[in-house]
Amino acid sequence: MLERLKRDIEVVFDRDPAARSSLEVLLCYSGLHAIWLYRIANYFFKRGWVILPRMISNFGRFLTGIEIHPGATIGEGLFIDHGTGVVIGETAELGDNVTLYQGVTLGGTGKEKGKRHPTIGNNVVVASGAKVLGSFTVGDYAKIGAGSVVLREVPPYSTVVGIPGKVVCMYGEKVNRPEVDLEHGMLPDPEMEMIMCLQQTVLMLEDRVTQLEEELKRKYDSESV
Known part of the structure; x- marks a missing residue:
């Protein structure tokens, strides 16, 4: 558990230049607190509990402004920057090293049962205010521009902007870099x-x-x- 907590703090230092000390990150980063509370809620949710994990989720929303359903599946290295208004739905699946900025919604589009929220690949960046709605896949290393509304599948290594979201850029070759590309400000x-x-x-x-x-x-x- 301590190794995982250490890794969570390292993720913040890797992606937020404003982070100055481990104590500051530990006490002041709401995105980190939301992830930790989600893990507790998810632990009980997987064991068949209903009310308790939802109460933990609601407490996390009250404390951080971030709502993560305890049924969501989240990989390692998630970073939620600032985080106010972030919503992650019940059947959403997030890969490793995903970055979400404030106001992001990973939601559904109706009252359908079963898988109704998006699957986010590895090393994906979803910028401020973007809405990813529906049961489809956002490929690895994709970038969703600020304020975009994405309603259909996003190929790997692509950039999506607009309402509705459109693919405006695709890399012709594989990105051979281990770090997450956070440059989401200069988009077509x-x-x-x-x-x-x-x-x-x-x-x-x-x-x-x-x-x-x-x-x-x-x-x-x-x-x-």
Whole structure:
């Protein structure tokens, strides 16, 4: 247990440059507290308890602002940065070294039974305010941009942005790096690209209209003469 706690603290130091001391991390990181409370709740949930693990989960939400259902499956190395508003549903599955920022929801889309929450692969980064909704897989090393709403499967080594989320970048080769890529701020903007394309089209049409007007004017002047 002590080794696991040590590993949890090391994860914070690996991914948060603001962490300065083990005592600070131990006392002040709500994401860490939420994970520890989840593990206690999950222990009882797996043994058939219902009310007690849900009460522990509710206490964790009250204490940290993070709601993790005790039935969720979470791998090693989860890091929840800041964390307020994070929700992880009952049938969600998270791989190793997943990073979640504040406001992330791993939820369902209806009242269906069984598997209804997403499966998140290894080394995935889900940025602030992103919503991943439904029973599908987000592949390893994927990145979900801030504010995105993802409703379908995400391939490995890809970047998804927008509402609904669209894959805008896929790495052509395998990433041979053991560390988690946290660079989620510099992402493509498909909406801006579309606006720029429309602007270029409008300019071309304006030039064409001007050209036609000049031709008609010259034709009218020649006929008048």
